[in-house]
Amino acid sequence: MKIKAFFATCHATIKKFFVNLWPNIKNLKTKRGFNSILASLFSIIIGILVGLILMLIIKPKDAFYGLSMMMSGGLSSVSNIFQVLYTTAPLMMTGLAVGFAFKTGLFNIGAAGQYTVGAFCAIFGAIILKMPWYVDILLAALGGAVWGAIPGIFKALRNVNEVITSIMFNWIGLFLVDLIIANTPKMLSTFYGGADQSRTVDPVAVNLSSKLPSLGMERLSPYMNVGIFIAIFLAIVMYIVLSKTTFGYELKACGYNKESSKYAGINAKRNIILSMSISGALAGIGGALTYLAGTSTMQVTKSISPIGFNGIPVALLGTSNPIGIIFSALFIAYIQIGGNAMQPEFATEVIDIVISVIIYLSAFSLVFKQLIDRYLLDRKHKKDARDLLNGPTANGTPPEPVEAEIVKEGAPK
Amino acid sequence: MNIFGDLLSSMIVFAVPLILVALGAMFSERSGTINIALEGIMIIGGLVASLIFKFLTVQSGPLMGTPIWGLPSQLCVLIGIIGAAIAGGIYSFFLAFASIRLKADQTIGGTALNIMAPALAIVITWAIQGQGQTAIYTPSWVPLATAPMDANFFERVFLKSSYLTTPICVLVIVASWVIIYKTKFGLRLRSCGENPAAADSVGINVYKMRYTGVMISGALAGIGGIAFTLAAGSGFASTVAGYGFLALAVMIFGNWQPLKIVLAALLFAFFKSLSGMASSIPFLPSFEGVKESLYIYLMIPYIVTMIILALTSKKSRAPKAEGIPYDKSSR
Numbered sequence: 198m199k200i201k202a203f204f205a206t207c208h209a210t211i212k213k214f215f216v217n218l219w220p221n222i223k224n225l226k227t228k229r230g231f232n233s234i235l236a237s238l239f240s241i242i243i244g245i246l247v248g249l250i251l252m253l254i255i256k257p258k259d260a261f262y263g264l265s266m267m268m269s270g271g272l273s274s275v276s277n278i279f280q281v282l283y284t285t286a287p288l289m290m291t292g293l294a295v296g297f298a299f300k301t302g303l304f305n306i307g308a309a310g311q312y313t314v315g316a317f318c319a320i321f322g323a324i325i326l327k328m329p330w331y332v333d334i335l336l337a338a339l340g341g342a343v344w345g346a347i348p349g350i351f352k353a354l355r356n357v358n359e360v361i362t363s364i365m366f367n368w369i370g371l372f373l374v375d376l377i378i379a380n381t382p383k384m385l386s387t388f389y390g391g392a393d394q395s396r397t398v399d400p401v402a403v404n405l406s407s408k409l410p411s412l413g414m415e416r417l418s419p420y421m422n423v424g425i426f427i428a429i430f431l432a433i434v435m436y437i438v439l440s441k442t443t444f445g446y447e448l449k450a451c452g453y454n455k456e457s458s459k460y461a462g463i464n465a466k467r468n469i470i471l472s473m474s475i476s477g478a479l480a481g482i483g484g485a486l487t488y489l490a491g492t493s494t495m496q497v498t499k500s501i502s503p504i505g506f507n508g509i510p511v512a513l514l515g516t517s518n519p520i521g522i523i524f525s526a527l528f529i530a531y532i533q534i535g536g537n538a539m540q541p542e543f544a545t546e547v548i549d550i551v552i553s554v555i556i557y558l559s560a561f562s563l564v565f566k567q568l569i570d571r572y573l574l575d576r577k578h579k580k581d582a583r584d585l586l587n588g589p590t591a592n593g594t595p596p597e598p599v600e601a602e603i604v605k606e607g608a609p610k
Numbered sequence: 611m612n613i614f615g616d617l618l619s620s621m622i623v624f625a626v627p628l629i630l631v632a633l634g635a636m637f638s639e640r641s642g643t644i645n646i647a648l649e650g651i652m653i654i655g656g657l658v659a660s661l662i663f664k665f666l667t668v669q670s671g672p673l674m675g676t677p678i679w680g681l682p683s684q685l686c687v688l689i690g691i692i693g694a695a696i697a698g699g700i701y702s703f704f705l706a707f708a709s710i711r712l713k714a715d716q717t718i719g720g721t722a723l724n725i726m727a728p729a730l731a732i733v734i735t736w737a738i739q740g741q742g743q744t745a746i747y748t749p750s751w752v753p754l755a756t757a758p759m760d761a762n763f764f765e766r767v768f769l770k771s772s773y774l775t776t777p778i779c780v781l782v783i784v785a786s787w788v789i790i791y792k793t794k795f796g797l798r799l800r801s802c803g804e805n806p807a808a809a810d811s812v813g814i815n816v817y818k819m820r821y822t823g824v825m826i827s828g829a830l831a832g833i834g835g836i837a838f839t840l841a842a843g844s845g846f847a848s849t850v851a852g853y854g855f856l857a858l859a860v861m862i863f864g865n866w867q868p869l870k871i872v873l874a875a876l877l878f879a880f881f882k883s884l885s886g887m888a889s890s891i892p893f894l895p896s897f898e899g900v901k902e903s904l905y906i907y908l909m910i911p912y913i914v915t916m917i918i919l920a921l922t923s924k925k926s927r928a929p930k931a932e933g934i935p936y937d938k939s940s941r
Binding site: 351369375 | 704708709712714715717718719721722723724725726728729730732733736737741851852855856858859862863901902903905906908909912913915916919920923924926928
């Protein structure tokens with residue numbers, strides 16, 4: 198029943214979207230969304246400029262080569278294009294995880310741990326349980342959800358700040374996964390004659406049904422699979438859940454004000470645990486999308502996965518909006534692949550600096566938005582003033598009176 | 611008995627960065643700003659101090675590996691630590707500016723600084739040392755003292771891996787307690803984190819207080835960064851392995867109070883060093899039949915922290931106004 202209603206909402210939303218598409222584009226300039234996109238673009242341009250200046254300082258000779266690699270590396274070959282898409286999918290998932298939690302007033306810094314546990318569950322399902330890929334993804338979602346639910350439970354029942362619990366469970370999850378992998382010899386590559394003791398075997402090599410479908414495009418690149426479409430689909434689902442359903446509204450209400458949503462009859466404790474579980478499930482699926490592609494294997498390591506932490510900038514750049522996160526994940530993956538192409542002239546870390554400047558400037562976005570608003574408003578007022586002074590029919594006369602007025606005001610000096 | 615000496619020594623060396631950074635975080639949060647950029651600030655502090663150590667070391671000739679101009683070695687260490695504090699303070703200014711002046715979301719500025727610091731560190735180290743040379747090694751003159759081979763218990767605790775950061779840490783603990791609870795400044799700082807509008811109404815400059823709070827935290831995190839680099843032993847490698855976030859957790863664990871923070875950090879460091887030495891302590895279970903039982907010990911500090919937090923959290927009380935940018939016009 199509930200599912201039926203959900204699909205009806207989806208249908209209505211999509212229909213409304215297409216019906217209003219053209220009027221929306223026509224009114225774009227006056228919309229609030231337009232301003233935030235403009236502000237984001239502004240931040241991106243400044244970020245890239247900072248990257249260029251940095252490269253000019255380090256190696257002036259190669260700086261412009263580095264810049265062109267950064268900007269075009271992701272498109273320079275077919276294989277790079279698919280690599281961008283492959284890198285995007287898990288980033289988008291961890292970005293969605295962090296962004297979803299942000300929307301519901303929680304800071305899920307534990308996406309890294311949920312990603313790791315999810316990845317482990319997917320690999321375990323593929324290698325040991327011999328399950329096909331879709332079951333592995335569900336297992337990953339389950340693992341991530343459990344790992345996300347724990348900080349939620351601590352927060353809801355014991356009032357422990359979710360930031361600290363998430364950090365602790367990042368490490369606990371990492372070491373737990375390491376411990377289990379080390380004690381499950383069938384998962385290690387050495388069991389199958391591999392040399393590297395600290396890596397799992399490629400799940401796809403052991404169980405072909407666990408490989409994400411490549412839609413017949415495998416000939417183009419081994420990186421091509423349905424992962425990116427799954428990620429985009431889930432982003433759209435999250436968008437609909439958050440902005441078109443009562444459930445999403447309740448979750449957001451708890452984020453805005455826990456006390457007043459309690460007063461309105463919303464079960465805040467249940468919602469905190471649910472938000473964290475959903476967030477964790479999203480991050481867990483990200484782990485599955487990385488390792489079921491048949492292009493990388495999991496490493497037994499003592500450091501936390503960077504993909505989980507990169508979900509934070511993805512979510513921030515996309516202003517926690519699921520649709521925005523689709524684009525911000527694509528952008529960050531694109532620029533990261535561009536960064537790989539910059540080597541060996543420049544360290545890939547230049548890209549991280551560019552990204553951090555962009556994120557930092559997005560903190561200024563409020564100021565940018567106000568500036569743009571003021572500029573647009575200013576123009577509108579000037580135009581109105583002109584029309585008033587010159588009469589509605591005077592479209593050929595220059596707007597001198599207004600200008601003169603302004604000059605006069607500024608004159609006494 | 612020797613093994614306990616080693617255990618305590620390792621505990622102190624790991625507790626020092628945690629204490630310094632967690633106390634820094636406390637200053638920031640007590641003034642009302644969540645400083646999530648500690649991890650990044652630590653890296654910047656570690657980088658600057660390591661570079662200072664490097665430049666203060668003779669690179670060639672018969673005196674190779676000693677401080678230049680025959681300077682006393684601990685003076686050089688002090689210069690490095692001061693450099694780290696200044697660098698951390700300056701770096702944290704960016705967070706303060708975004709979150710206080712521009713009233714931006716405090717996690718955004720902090721995250722940006724966290725991403726930038728390790729990248730900047732790698733780019734700068736490469737630019738100075740040449741491509742791919744990612745580590746800056748700590749010169750041999752940095753330790754405060756060395757323990758003899760047949761050291762007794764006390765020599766092991768206080769001489770083995772002792773650095774100038776340890777006495778500085780003790781000073782910082784005392785100073786923090788005095789400043790927070792016994793001075794006018796501390797009272798004002800706390801009032802800005804609890805009720806900035808009320809503080810403003812009696813003439814306290816909330817913005818100035820918050821800037822001060824964040825920059826003190828930056829300076830302490832900078833010192834914590836070099837303390838971590840020294841504790842890690844092998845030199846600076848553009849990372850502090852999550853210690854900045856851990857310090858944040860320790861601060862919440864310590865309930866935003868200096869002495870409780872010190873206890874929390876010591877407890878965490880104890881279990882941490884226990885996990886490092888588990889194999890050489892006879893009475894600890896060795897988990898026969900479990901491969902890589904090291905990972906069990908690595909998990910223990912985090913699990914212990916979680917259990918204690920769950921038991922004590924009902925009493926936990928954050929500064930009321932933390933994380934909320936203060937807007938004078940909304941008073």
